[in-house]
Amino acid sequence: MCGIVGYVGTENAVPYLINGLKKLEYRGYDSSGIIVGKIEGGEPKFYLYKKAGKLSQLVGVLPKELSGSWGIGHTRWATHGMVTDLNAHPFYGNRNKVAAVHNGIIENFQQLRADLQKEGVEFSSETDSEVIPNLVEKHYSGNLLDAVQKALNEVIGTYALAITCVDEPDKIVVAKRGGPLVIGLSDNAYYIASDVNAIVGNTTRVIYLEDGDIVEVTKDGLKFPNVINNDYAKRVEEITINAHETEKCGYETYMEKEINEQPESIERAFAGRIDMENATAKMSGFEDDIFKRTKKICCMSAGTSWYASYEGCLLFEQIARIFAYTEFSSELRYKNPLVGEDDVYLAVSQSGETADTIYAMKEIQEKGGKVFGICNVVSSTIARQSNGGAFIHAGPEIAVASTKAFSNTLIIFYLLALKFARQRGMSKEDGLKFIKQIMQQPRLVKETLMNREKIHAVAKKYCGAKDFLFLGRGLMYPIALEGALKLKEISYIHAEAFAAGEIKHGPIAMVNENAPSVFLVPDDYLREKVISNIKEIKARKGPVIAIGVEGDTELEAIVDDFIAVPKVENPVFYAIPMVAVCQLFAFYCARELGKDVDQPRNLAKSVTVE
Numbered sequence: 001m002c003g004i005v006g007y008v009g010t011e012n013a014v015p016y017l018i019n020g021l022k023k024l025e026y027r028g029y030d031s032s033g034i035i036v037g038k039i040e041g042g043e044p045k046f047y048l049y050k051k052a053g054k055l056s057q058l059v060g061v062l063p064k065e066l067s068g069s070w071g072i073g074h075t076r077w078a079t080h081g082m083v084t085d086l087n088a089h090p091f092y093g094n095r096n097k098v099a100a101v102h103n104g105i106i107e108n109f110q111q112l113r114a115d116l117q118k119e120g121v122e123f124s125s126e127t128d129s130e131v132i133p134n135l136v137e138k139h140y141s142g143n144l145l146d147a148v149q150k151a152l153n154e155v156i157g158t159y160a161l162a163i164t165c166v167d168e169p170d171k172i173v174v175a176k177r178g179g180p181l182v183i184g185l186s187d188n189a190y191y192i193a194s195d196v197n198a199i200v201g202n203t204t205r206v207i208y209l210e211d212g213d214i215v216e217v218t219k220d221g222l223k224f225p226n227v228i229n230n231d232y233a234k235r236v237e238e239i240t241i242n243a244h245e246t247e248k249c250g251y252e253t254y255m256e257k258e259i260n261e262q263p264e265s266i267e268r269a270f271a272g273r274i275d276m277e278n279a280t281a282k283m284s285g286f287e288d289d290i291f292k293r294t295k296k297i298c299c300m301s302a303g304t305s306w307y308a309s310y311e312g313c314l315l316f317e318q319i320a321r322i323f324a325y326t327e328f329s330s331e332l333r334y335k336n337p338l339v340g341e342d343d344v345y346l347a348v349s350q351s352g353e354t355a356d357t358i359y360a361m362k363e364i365q366e367k368g369g370k371v372f373g374i375c376n377v378v379s380s381t382i383a384r385q386s387n388g389g390a391f392i393h394a395g396p397e398i399a400v401a402s403t404k405a406f407s408n409t410l411i412i413f414y415l416l417a418l419k420f421a422r423q424r425g426m427s428k429e430d431g432l433k434f435i436k437q438i439m440q441q442p443r444l445v446k447e448t449l450m451n452r453e454k455i456h457a458v459a460k461k462y463c464g465a466k467d468f469l470f471l472g473r474g475l476m477y478p479i480a481l482e483g484a485l486k487l488k489e490i491s492y493i494h495a496e497a498f499a500a501g502e503i504k505h506g507p508i509a510m511v512n513e514n515a516p517s518v519f520l521v522p523d524d525y526l527r528e529k530v531i532s533n534i535k536e537i538k539a540r541k542g543p544v545i546a547i548g549v550e551g552d553t554e555l556e557a558i559v560d561d562f563i564a565v566p567k568v569e570n571p572v573f574y575a576i577p578m579v580a581v582c583q584l585f586a587f588y589c590a591r592e593l594g595k596d597v598d599q600p601r602n603l604a605k606s607v608t609v610e
C-alpha cells in the first residue's frame with residue numbers, strides 16, 4: 001500500500017508531486033505529505049508538509065508560493081501507527097538532513113529502532129518507516145547513494161523508498177524490494193512513482209524498477225550501481241497509456257465510469273483471442289500442451305479476484321469437465337501446498353501487486369509449479385514474475401471497488417474454459433455457439449446497464465436497511481459473494497452472501513421485515529430450487545429483490561422488486577450481466593447514503609502488504 005512520488009528537474013516539483021499523489025490516492029488516503037528542496041541564498045533548503053486525512057487536507061495547508069526543483073511525496077495506508085499528522089510521511093532523520101518516504105513493511109524495525117535509540121536517536125512517530133532516514137543519516141558521510149546502500153544492508157522487509165538529503169540538492173535515491181516503483185525519463189526531468197499512471201502525461205519513457213535496484217536520480221541522469229557500466233538504456237520502455245483513460249470523463253466518480261465502461265472493456269478482453277476456424281480461443285500466453293495435459297487447475301487470489309476465480313473454477317468444471325479449485329492467496333502461501341506436475345496454477349489479480357498473491361505464486365514456483373498470471377496491470381509484479389498468462393485488458397481501474405476487472409477476468413475464464421473444453425470433447429459446433437455467446441456479452445451488459453433507473457429506484461427504497469443477504473446457487477453463488485462485497489465496501493451496510501440452499505441451515509435466522517434478500521435467479525436448472533428458497537424467505541416476511549431474466553413473470557409476481565437482465569441462450573452467461581446489476585445497486589446505495597464511493601474508509605486499491 002501507500003503511494004510514492006518524486007521529481008528532479010528544471011521546473012517546479014510541486015505540481016507533479018500533488019498531481020502524482022492524486023493519481024496514487026487509490027493506494028491509500030489516510031494521510032499525505034511532501035518535501036521539496038530548493039536553493040535559497042546559495043543554500044539548499046527543505047520544506048516539509050504533511051497532514052492526516054485525504055490529499056485535499058494537505059493541499060489546504062501548502063503555501064501558494066511553495067516551489068522547489070526536487071521533492072518527494074507520499075500517500076499513506078496505515079499499517080504501523082494511527083492515522084495522525086505525526087505518522088504521515090515524509091520522515092526526517094533526527095538531524096533533519098535526510099528525508100524519506102516508504103511503501104512496505106520494515107520487519108526488523110523494532111530492533112533497528114531500539115539500536116538507534118541507544119545511539120541517542122529520538123523518534124517522533126509510531127511507524128516502522130521512520131528508522132529509514134535515521135539509518136541513512138547514521139551512515140551518511142557525504143554520499144547519499146552510499147549511505148542508502150549501507151542502511152538497506154541492515155533492513156529486513158519490503159520497501160519502495162525515495163530518499164533525499166539536504167546536503168545533496170537535486171538528488172533522490174530510490175530503492176525497491178517488494179513494492180512497485182517506476183522512473184519516468186524526459187529531457188528535462190525525472191519522475192518517480194509507485195504506479196505509471198502518476199507519470200502518464202509527463203513522459204512516455206519509463207523504467208520499471210526490479211527488486212534489488214537502488215538508483216541515484218539527478219537532473220543529469222540516473223546511476224544504477226547494480227547495472228554493469230550503468231547501461232540502463234535497454235531497460236527503458238515506451239508506455240502507451242492515454243492520460244484520458246485515467247480521467248473521470250464527465251462522471252462524478254471513477255466507479256460509475258468504470259461500471260459503464262464495461263461493454264467496451266469486455267470487448268477488449270476477447271479481442272484477438274477468438275479462433276473461429278477451429279472454434280476455440282487463442283491464448284498465446286499459455287503453452288499449448290497444458291490444455292491437453294492438465295488434470296487440475298488451482299486459482300490463487302484475494303477479494304473480488306477471488307470471487308472471479310471461484311466463478312472461473314465452476315466454469316472450468318461445468319464446461320471443460322476439469323477439476324478446479326480456488327484458494328485465498330493468504331492461506332495458500334502458508335499451507336505447505338501439494339504441487340502436482342500436471343497442475344495449472346493461475347494467479348488472478350487486477351493490480352498484479354497484491355502481496356498475498358505474489359507470495360503465494362512464489363511458494364508454488366519454488367515447489368516446481370508453473371503459475372500463469374491473469375492480471376490487468378501489464379507492468380505489474382505478478383505479470384512479470386509469472387510463467388505466462390493473459391492480460392484482462394480492462395484499462396486503468398481507479399475506484400477502490402473493483403468492477404470492470406471482475407467482468408474482464410470472467411471473459412478470460414470463459415475463453416480458457418472453451419480452450420480446455422475443445423481439447424476434451426466439446427464439439428466444433430458447440431464451440432462456435434460458445435464463442436457467439438462470449439461475443440454477445442458487451443451487448444448484454446449494455447442492455448443491462450440501461451436499466452439503471454430501475455436499479456437506482458430499488459437502491460433508494462432499500463438503502464436504509466442495516467443488513468442484506470445476497471443469495472444464489474451454482475454459478476450465481478460467487479456473484480452473490482461479489483454483490484455483497486460491493487455493497488459492504490462502499491456503503492458500509494452489513495451484507496452476507498450464501499449459497500441459497502444453505503440459508504435454511506442457519507442464516508435464515510437473520511430474516512425479518514427489515515433485512516432484504518437479493519436473489520440471483522437465472523433461468524437455469526436451479527431456478528425452481530431458488531424459487532423455493534425465495535418462498536422460505538417470503539414466508540418469514542423478508543423483503544426479496546430478485547435479479548432475474550426478462551419475461552420471468554412468475555418470479556416477478558412472488559418478489560417485492562424485480563430487476564431484469566436480458567435473456568441468454570446458455571445460462572452460464574448470466575454472470576456478467578447479473579454482477580453489473582449488483583455493482584450499480586451498491587453504487588446507488590452508497591451514493592444515496594452520501595458515502596465516498598471511490599475512496600471508501602479503511603481500504604486501498606492494491607494491498608501491497610501481507
Ligand code: M6R
Pocket residue numbers: 302303304305306348349350351352353354357400401402403489603604605606607
Ligand atoms: O488487485 P487484486 O485483484 O489482486 O486485488 C485483490 C483485492 O484486494 C481486491 O479485489 C479488493 O477486494 C477490492 N477492494 C474489491 O473491490
